[in-house]
Amino acid sequence: MITRRGFLLLGLTSTSALAQLPPNIEAVRKAAFEEAIRKVVGNAEVRQGRVKLDVPPLIDNGNTVPLSVEVESPMTAADHAKAIHVFTERNPQPYVLTAHLGPRSGRARVSTRARIADTGTVTAIAQMSDGSFWAHSVRVVVTLSACLEEGLI
């Protein structure tokens, strides 16, 4: 018997991964992603640079994606990275990790393993002690989504 889910998965081979989601879900997740960033950043300007997000551009399995974030900062009491935030654009919730650092961190570097649901953007934002925000976004392609696992059994 072919289930609806099985049928949709068959369709995946010929159409793009985006086609399986209704367009409003894409818009809803994008809005949630932007809202989450706005909550952290407020009205401050987010500049590009100083942050390096290291995540593989092609992900075979979205369930464990190694990612690391490094911020260029002297990490002194006067000038350090206060926090590192990581967001994904296409997960049901945009938050991945918030790490709070300080001058005792020595280096502003954090790494972990994340779940990424779908092809889209991953963004790392660093909050510096002077109140500025720096970001780096990487577009990743996910072949096996973190949220489809039970459908693939």
Next chain:
Amino acid sequence: MSRVVVNVPAEAKRGEVIEIRTLAAHPMETGFRRTQLGELIPRDIIRSLVCTYNGVEVFRAELHPAIAANPLITFTTIATESGTLEFRWSGDNGYSASHRTAIKVV
């Protein structure tokens, strides 16, 4: 039973930046998955990790369902003095785990 693994160098030079790797055994259930019968599996995640160095907080992380199962978090700190590093994880359903590691600073 909560099982955790922490990797800290046993000995470090004063002022050296040391890398700390932490791993906790936990399913990190997202709350978005369903069983074969269509019932939603309730969320069960670790929400935070705090690291204190001789009682002073040096690192804190907030985790979300988008962290993979068995969360691995790697970070750095400066070896300032000999003493104890304490790690505390806490999460949903009253989950809590802790681990202490001694470090010798020469």
